[in-house]
Amino acid sequence: MLARHADPIVAIATAPGRGAVGIVRVSGKQLGGLAQALCGRSLRPREATYLPFLDARGEAIDQGLALFFPAPHSYTGEDVLELQAHGGPVVLQLLLARCLEAAAEPDQTAHAPRLPALRLAQPGEFTERAFLNGKIDLAQAEAVADLIDASTEAAARSASRSLSGALSHEVQLLRDALIQLRMLVEATLDFPEEEIDFLRSTDARGQLQRLQQRLAQVMQRTQQGALLREGIKVVIAGQPNAGKSSLLNALAGAELAIVTPIAGTTRDRVQQTIQIEGVPLHVIDTAGLRESSDEVERIGIARAWEAISTADAVLFLHDLTRADEPSYRAADAAIENALAQRLPARVPLIDVWNKSDCAPTAHPAQIAPDRPAIALSARTGQGLDALRRTLLQVAGWQAAPEGVYIARARHVQALQAVQNHLQQANALLDAPDLPLDLLAEELRLAQNALNTITGEFSSDDLLGVIFSRFCIGK
Structure with missing residues (x-):
């Protein structure tokens, strides 16, 4: 985890412009002192409280609802404070500035700044923290942006399914089957004199074929989901x-x-x-x-x-x-x-x-x-x-079944990579002199490609590209 991920962050979480309600969101560790400074009182967890939001002189900037979500029971997995005020741009900017000002003020008990590192959030940083803190996986994080950006009703419903974990569940089933097959092959490498009989008795070929069949079904749904999105x-x-x-x-x-x-x-x-x-x-x-x-x-x-x-x-x-x-x-x-x-x-x-x-x-x-x-x-x-x-x-569109989930081009590409590695593994099983080490490597590479979908294995560069396309405050 990068150093910046430890900083508390704040942002206006609603769209720019005028509106009935606007939200300022803060995420970080130990936000109780900041909530006390802004609201003039402590807040009960997960309970909306109607009160004035106070400036440095104790005067009301606005009146609205304050909600406090202690870690880990929040969207980001950290303490989260949400201030729901009237949705005027000036009001929200005043609240945002007050959050930064209050964070720099000395705490009455510790005689040190309440949140000295509080800074403005980058695009998608709240959802990125939800991913990094294990609240959602990478496919679900992408579904948040896809739900916001959905241009059709079908796309919105499909993004909602992905957000609830439909795509992640399918990937998990594939991963479990792949791990089971890898375990058999790795065990056979430890006992080479029994390799052929052991793989036959455990039906390794049948397991691989069933895995490929399930992968084909997931790929078909994923391609449909990519069409809905793109x-x-x-x-x-x-x-x-x-x-x-x-x-x-x-x-x-x-x-x-x-x-x-x-x-x-x-x-x-x-x-x-x-x-x-x-x-x-x-x-x-x-x-x-x-x-x-x-x-x-x-x-x-x-x-x-x-x-x-x-x-x-x-x-x-x-x-x-x-x-x-x-x-x-x-x-x-x-x-x-x-x-x-x-x-x-x-x-x-x-x-x-x-x-x-x-x-x-x-x-x-x-x-x-x-x-x-x-x-x-x-x-x-x-x-x-x-x-x-x-x-x-x-x-390539087919009548959309109810279970289609939103997907991205990178998901389709990852599944195609899995398919290619499994095809290579199937060819190795047919080889006269079974090369177990190569078979094990193809299965490992297949699992690595699968893991990139949910973020079990992802580079920092990939995360940067994904979350930079989110809106600020999400």
Whole structure:
């Protein structure tokens, strides 16, 4: 634990701006003296007390509720003092300044500062202390931020499940099974003359297979949880006047992008986040792809290609009313070739044929038989539901079961590492001359990867990255 983790900390724990209630939170050791100075009396543990908050002269800054949570029965595992006042920015700043001032004042009994090291909390430091003091594990700590940042109801419910320990419980079950298997292999290393019979009699192969099956189930749920948290980035690309801005407006249900018959109206990216079945979709409208001598439009086209290169899915928009024009088809073919060169193979490409309400036929031409093609009308909305379903399908989303928990990309990557090590272990079990030391190492590495999810094994750098993204006061 770093030295700064021993310092008492204080912060405004509610969002900036005006509100009915604002909270100033203090966490540290032996906060009773500070509570006495601020409230003019001692506080009963875990009991809300309505009283005035006092300045250095004993005059009231405000009146509100004070709560004192002695260690270890608090959010952080330390003593925690919460002052719930009126939510004006000036009032809360006065309370914050008073906390720092009172901490530096000499205690009447000890004749020394009450809390000489009291300082402003860094982002996420209260939750970081809850993790360091064993109140929550790392996956639950991340779920706190995910619950605050949830952009859909499904994401909020899933984050709540992770906060209650759903993901951690699954990881613990995997860890227990892995430890059991490691124990068998390590024991066999001590008795090499019985290695094959011992591993057979304890069904090591069966245990490994059951572990891999359970891991696959957890990975499936975790990937769904990562989708709920991260969403998918969908870029609309195509020639000018194909209806890209109209499609964005139709998906968003609002007039976000300017729509005119003039080619090249969209000069820069326009982004909107929508949700489909609780999954956030970050939809980006881009400038029409073509050769242009207009400097501003060329910059917009360059930014369009930048967005395409980082997309999770690309909608290649075509105009059905111009589908039979040789020049239009040639321009589409040029974009198709450019997409093939620039778009990573893992990114799905969906052909969307717009203006089906105006075209002589609503059936799109088949450009690539191995990818989805949808005909729709951004003006009437016909075909939008089919597009939404296709986007969820290519993203890998399945109808969300009640038990899905929020997850992060790092959780998915850690489980993939576990899967790779278990596959290597399975291959070693099939080797003619069983290398027990290598088998034991693969299982150890699998457990290390698993431990990074809950923080049983984490570097200080990883913790710094995670908690720095929290808001101050949490």
